[in-house]
Amino acid sequence: MPASSASPHPPLPTTVLLCGGHGPDGDRLDLRCDPSTGLIVDAAPQLAEQDGDTWVDCSDLVLLPAPVEPHAHLDKALSGDRAPNPKGDLLGAIEAWHAYRGSIDEADFAARAKAAALELVAHGTTTIRSHVDVGPGLGLRGLYAVASVKEELARSGLADLQLVALISCPLTGPEGAENRDLLRQAMAAGADIVGGAPHLDPDPGGATRDLVARAAALATPVDLHVDETLDPTMLALRDYAAALGEYDTIPGAVAGHCVSLGVQTPEVQAEIAAEVAAAGIAVVPLPQTNLYLQSRDHDVSPPRGLTAVAALHAAGVTVAAGADNVRDPFNAVGRSDALETAALMVMAAHLSPAAAWHSVSNAGRTAIGLPPVHLEEGDPAEILAVRGTSLADAIARASDERIVVHRGAVVARTTVATTFAPHPAPAPITAADLVPLP
Numbered sequence: 397m398p399a400s401s402a403s404p405h406p407p408l409p410t411t412v413l414l415c416g417g418h419g420p421d422g423d424r425l426d427l428r429c430d431p432s433t434g435l436i437v438d439a440a441p442q443l444a445e446q447d448g449d450t451w452v453d454c455s456d457l458v459l460l461p462a463p464v465e466p467h468a469h470l471d472k473a474l475s476g477d478r479a480p481n482p483k484g485d486l487l488g489a490i491e492a493w494h495a496y497r498g499s500i501d502e503a504d505f506a507a508r509a510k511a512a513a514l515e516l517v518a519h520g521t522t523t524i525r526s527h528v529d530v531g532p533g534l535g536l537r538g539l540y541a542v543a544s545v546k547e548e549l550a551r552s553g554l555a556d557l558q559l560v561a562l563i564s565c566p567l568t569g570p571e572g573a574e575n576r577d578l579l580r581q582a583m584a585a586g587a588d589i590v591g592g593a594p595h596l597d598p599d600p601g602g603a604t605r606d607l608v609a610r611a612a613a614l615a616t617p618v619d620l621h622v623d624e625t626l627d628p629t630m631l632a633l634r635d636y637a638a639a640l641g642e643y644d645t646i647p648g649a650v651a652g653h654c655v656s657l658g659v660q661t662p663e664v665q666a667e668i669a670a671e672v673a674a675a676g677i678a679v680v681p682l683p684q685t686n687l688y689l690q691s692r693d694h695d696v697s698p699p700r701g702l703t704a705v706a707a708l709h710a711a712g713v714t715v716a717a718g719a720d721n722v723r724d725p726f727n728a729v730g731r732s733d734a735l736e737t738a739a740l741m742v743m744a745a746h747l748s749p750a751a752a753w754h755s756v757s758n759a760g761r762t763a764i765g766l767p768p769v770h771l772e773e774g775d776p777a778e779i780l781a782v783r784g785t786s787l788a789d790a791i792a793r794a795s796d797e798r799i800v801v802h803r804g805a806v807v808a809r810t811t812v813a814t815t816f817a818p819h820p821a822p823a824p825i826t827a828a829d830l831v832p833l834p
């Protein structure tokens with residue numbers, strides 16, 4: 397028997413000690429993580445190194461509950477150069493994407509999805525909920541491709557993906573038969589969540605009821621694109637809340653966008669926010685695409701296109717925030733970084749930095765069915781360490797200097813080095829330089 401297999405000692409436990417960083421409030425915080433359980437096992441201002449620790453220097457970094465991405469489109473990501481949207485609005489994006497998507501093969505879907513997912517991981521987001529188009533001329537090709545990326549990232553321990561089958565419209569009436577069948581196939585093929593955009597259906601209320609009924613029958617979550625319009629008469633959000641009220645078997649309901657709620661009167665906002673709270677819907681504003689796609693026909697004082705965040709908070713609704721589209725027909729820019737989303741929630745939704753970070757981290761975790769992370773013993777070891785002295789400083793800088801911990805292990809690390817050109821010190825002041833006072 398080889399000597400190496402005859403050791404009388406069990407292997408030392410291997411833990412990860414994040415040492416010397418700041419907590420979100422700026423105070424010193426050390427964390428010990430256990431990759432075998434995926435949990436934080438120790439949290440204190442200063443922890444002594446112990447046997448089995450892998451020491452990770454977090455000097456000058458802020459330790460934060462890791463962000464999640466509650467609403468991505470990995471199948472569309474990084475396609476903007478190939479499917480330009482000169483109109484710049486939502487319908488222009490849909491036209492450009494639908495004209496292009498049928499020509500994409502599975503390998504191309506998978507390559508872009510993986511590249512976009514890895515950008516998210518590098519920035520600290522290791523749980524990603526992605527909507528994936530399912531529809532005529534495309535079938536389940538995109539779903540199979542992103543499912544292969546999900547499997548690869550799970551196997552490598554880099555990230556967890558949740559896949560929403562985003563069925564095309566129409567879904568109702570005789571014209572919707574093909575899409576209804578495709579959605580059934582997508583859920584049978586392994587999609588985790590029922591999705592759709594009922595405001596694009598000729599019968600938004602009917603489409604909403606159909607999607608909710610399917611989720612109830614399958615006991616899966618439902619995650620809809622709702623009211624992605626400034627048209628105040630749309631309000632499919634109200635239909636969504638009413639449809640959910642018919643069931644008690646749906647494990648998680650999410651409404652993305654909810655743009656038209658933002659243009660209602662305060663009274664209507666409060667009324668609908670109460671209905672949303674009672675229905676248990678988590679709302680996900682998506683400031684990047686809301687700002688990019690909405691209001692293009694407003695020449696004066698364009699609305700921001702964000703939902704009524706304050707009214708939803710006041711009603712007790714979980715309000716998460718996501719990045720949505722990245723460098724595709726629906727958004728020409730975006731860097732797959734929750735710090736970007738958080739900064740937009742500060743600037744465009746007027747949240748405090750702490751509330752903005754909550755919206756991209758723990759509120760997002762709640763929305764997609766995960767337990768929260770408070771950086772305490774026993775919490776999931778899902779952590780982003782990023783350069784800064786406090787949470788607000790980290791959001792403002794959005795440095796790429798980061799260490800990413802997923803399931804207790806370091807899965808990504810980015811270092812940044814800045815150098816300045818040499819510049820001579822100023823000549824010392826001498827007595828000859830002094831000018832006497834008058």
Ligand SMILES: [Zn+2]
Nearest residue numbers: 467527621720
């Ligand atoms: Zn979306």
